[in-house]
Amino acid sequence: MLKIQNLTKKYGEKCAVDDLTLHIQPGEIYGFIGHNGAGKTTTLKAAVGLIDFDSGEILVDGESVRINPMECKRKIAYIPDNPDLYDFLTGIKYLDFVADVFGVGGERNEKISGLADVFELTADLASPISTYSHGMKQKLAIISAFLHDPKLIIMDEPFVGLDPKASHTLKEMMREHCDRGGAIFFSTHVLDVAEKLCDKVAIIKEGKLIVSGNMEDVKGDTSLESVFLELEDNDG
Amino acid sequence: MVKKLLGIRLRGTFVSALGGKDKKGNPKPVSKGRLLGIGLVYAFLAVIFLGLIFTFAAPLAMILVPLGGDNLYFGIFMLISLSVVFIFSIFETKNELYECKDNELLLAMPIRPRDIVISRICTVLIYNYIEELIFMLPIIICYAIFGGSIVGILGAIYVFLTLPLIATSLSAGVGYAVHLISHKLARFKNLMVMILSLGFLVIYFVGYTALMENMEKFLENLETNFESIAENYSFVAHIGSVATLKPVPVLLYTLIFALITLTTVYVISKKYIGLMTATVKTQKKTYVAKELKGKSQLVALTKKEFSKFFSSPTYMLNGGLGFIFQIAAAIFIAVLGPGLFELDASMLAEMGVTADEVMRMAIPLFVSILVFAESMVMMSVSAVSLEGKNLWILKSMPIFGKTVLLAKAMPQIILSVVFSFISGLIVAIGIGAGFVESLLIILIPAAFGVFAALSGIIINVLLPKLDFVNEVQVVKQSSAAFISMLVNMLIGIVMIISSVIAMAIPFTSLLLFLIFIVIVGISVGLYFIIAGPIAKRFSTF
Known part of the structure; x- marks a missing residue:
């Protein structure tokens, strides 16, 4: 579903992502772990087509992000680390806007009400987004991501700001999405969540991939946290 | 701290506005060509406005200065300049003081609210100084051309240095009032701000039209009836006597200007945290599901x-x-x-x-x-x-x-x-x-x-x-x-x-x-x- 091949992105002299290669298959929840500034967000943004990169290739369902960005974006939903949404719109207007852009058909009403109910946001849909808390904005961003049934969902720290119930709901939805053949690639610092939720995991440090593979293979008999800390220390 | 805050704000306003991005979207430094191009545009605009003020000031200076009406000459322009700078900076000051995205971030830091308020006011003040410079420069030049004294020129420079402070302080005070009202009437905030803004503009245009109409008659009668006109406009002349450095008016003016500036900074600084952290009470609108139709x-x-x-x-x-x-x-x-x-x-x-x-x-x-x-x-x-x-x-x-x-x-x-x-x-x-x-x-x-x-x-x-x-x-x-x-x-x-x-x-x-x-x-x-x-x-x- 998502092939990142030899991705390199530099900001001036600094190499944010260095020759990174990852393959995310349909049905997989793929966790992306690393310290602050390791290159996670840069990788995710490049995969969505938000930033250009220096070398390498990114394919979404066989389409190149560089050559055919529109086709790729139709198949992707993206949730950034900080959900800066249109404050001047109400929640329902924002969702309607997203549905229009992605061409969600007649079933949009049912989809919106279903997703808003699941995240307990229905009562607030008529309020301007400017009145929402961080968590409510995050919920709205998540609802908008699931609205057009994307094949691939790319999320940057999706659990930040969510209450425990919403976190649980999101985890269930992520699993259901992958069970239906979709794929999820997300970054997180919550290693317990990654360990329980992800099928595969990749650990990145200073732009370079340190380890990747099936969760069981990566963590072995220990915990993901132990592996991560050990890798960080060894490399340091 | 004020210097640092002001530096950050000015960098944000000027430098990033001029800087570009390379093909990969990375920021690149300001090129000399771009700097020169934009500089020329600003200079061109400045020349246009300077010319406009000059055509307005020259006829007055030509008559008033030789007749000894220096005070009246400066008084007229001090009042016009104060009104223009004040009206045009009310909403700018309101935005700068109360609607900056980094207000919460700064208030969470160990920075005195007074420093934040002063740095914000200073940002507007810099713009007001530019406006005032464009306004006062032709007035001083015309005054000098038509036989003005050195004392008058020095006094006009003193006025130039202090008048924007009064205008900015006044606009900060009115901006504070507008913010308070719009906070109380949160539901009608946009409507209220629009009405107030248009109201100020109407006042400005009515004043400007009246001034233009009266100016012609004023100039016609000035040469023949200077004494009586000077008497009728003695209040304006008193204000203008600050620019000719009459000791008592200068002292009074300095006291008033210091009082207005310090009071504004003091009051807004005292209330700033309260204003920024106050919750707006709005009636929650209940969502009623409606059929959403697809659009292109x-x-x-x-x-x-x-x-x-x-x-x-x-x-x-x-x-x-x-x-x-x-x-x-x-x-x-x-x-x-x-x-x-x-x-x-x-x-x-x-x-x-x-x-x-x-x-x-x-x-x-x-x-x-x-x-x-x-x-x-x-x-x-x-x-x-x-x-x-x-x-x-x-x-x-x-x-x-x-x-x-x-x-x-x-x-x-x-x-x-x-x-x-x-x-x-x-x-x-x-x-x-x-x-x-x-x-x-x-x-x-x-x-x-x-x-x-x-x-x-x-x-x-x-x-x-x-x-x-x-x-x-x-x-x-x-x-x-x-x-x-x-x-x-x-x-x-x-x-x-x-x-x-x-x-x-x-x-x-x-x-x-x-x-x-x-x-x-x-x-x-x-x-x-x-x-x-x-x-x-x-x-x-």
Whole structure:
């Protein structure tokens, strides 16, 4: 579903992502772990087509992000680390806007009400987004991501700001999405969540991939946290 | 701390507005060419305004200074300058003080609210000093040319240094009151800010018109009745005596200015945290599910742009004020137009034309006036920058850059067509134009609206300001806004001058039709530029 091949992105002299290669298959929840500034967000943004990169290739369902960005974006939903949404719109207007852009058909009403109910946001849909808390904005961003049934969902720290119930709901939805053949690639610092939720995991440090593979293979008999800390220390 | 905060704010306002991005979207340093180009534009604008003030100050200085009316001369300009700077900085100060995105961040740090308030006021103060410099420089030069004293020049410099402080402090005080009221009436905030802003503008224009009307009479009588006029305007002369460094007025003025400035800073600093952290009580609107119908991407994006425009009083006022001017100009032409060219029968006979023909010959001038008024509409030139931190939404969606940019031009295009229709109709009915002429009176301003909207998008993509901390930086202070205003106003002025010259041409409708075709042709060209290189550049943001 998502092939990142030899991705390199530099900001001036600094190499944010260095020759990174990852393959995310349909049905997989793929966790992306690393310290602050390791290159996670840069990788995710490049995969969505938000930033250009220096070398390498990114394919979404066989389409190149560089050559055919529109086709790729139709198949992707993206949730950034900080959900800066249109404050001047109400929640329902924002969702309607997203549905229009992605061409969600007649079933949009049912989809919106279903997703808003699941995240307990229905009562607030008529309020301007400017009145929402961080968590409510995050919920709205998540609802908008699931609205057009994307094949691939790319999320940057999706659990930040969510209450425990919403976190649980999101985890269930992520699993259901992958069970239906979709794929999820997300970054997180919550290693317990990654360990329980992800099928595969990749650990990145200073732009370079340190380890990747099936969760069981990566963590072995220990915990993901132990592996991560050990890798960080060894490399340091 | 004030110095640091001010430095951050000024860097944000000036440096990032000038800097560009490379092909990969990384920031690149300001190029000398860009710096020079933008500098020339600002210099050109400054020269225009300096010239305007000069033509206003010279006749007064010529009469008053030789007669010993230095105090009256300075008094008049001190009052005008104070009013202009005060009125035009009220909402700027309000935005700068209370609506900056980094307010909470700064208040969470161990920084005294007083330092934040002073740094914010100083930011506006710098703009006010620039305005004041443009205002006072011709006044001082005229004073010197017509025999002013060294003391008067030194006093005028003292006034120049202190008057912006009073104006800024007063505007900060009124901005504080406006913020308090809009906070209490949160539901009607936008409406209230709009009404207040328009109210201040009406006061300004009424005052300006009255001043212009009285100035002529004032100058006529001044030479013959100087003594009695000076007596009638003794209050103004007392104010002006500060500039001639009379000890008591200077002392009083200094005390008043210090009192106003210190009180404003003290009161706002004391209340600042409370104001910034107060929760707005609004009645929650219950969501009632309604059938949502699918729309095209362009329609959805255009609706979003309209929502943005109508949600921000700052954007509405600075971007859409030209529409109000356009309607006002239309009413002015419809009411006064026929009277402007009332020539007596003998003159008409001498010219060999009828009254109707004279009116017909003036139609290009009326159209140009409508276009000039419309040239002050500056919506699209801010639309890309105002996307700011929300840009990721559009960039992560399957939308072509040209669709996004066209949608950003659409509100200005749609409103231009609507207002051009209304204003054109008013003019056409008022002057009794024929069908074809009426159609052209409507179509030319509408076509210009399309041109202005598309050119605004191009300018904004070339000079984006996405990292703003308040919207004033984009809609009022950005290079894009300045350049767009300059380009559109120049076109309006050229059209007015050309139409006056063209009054001798009998083929009015043909001329207007040609103008229409030219504007449409240029607009089509602009569209292709947007769809091609500009959309490509936008994709690098």
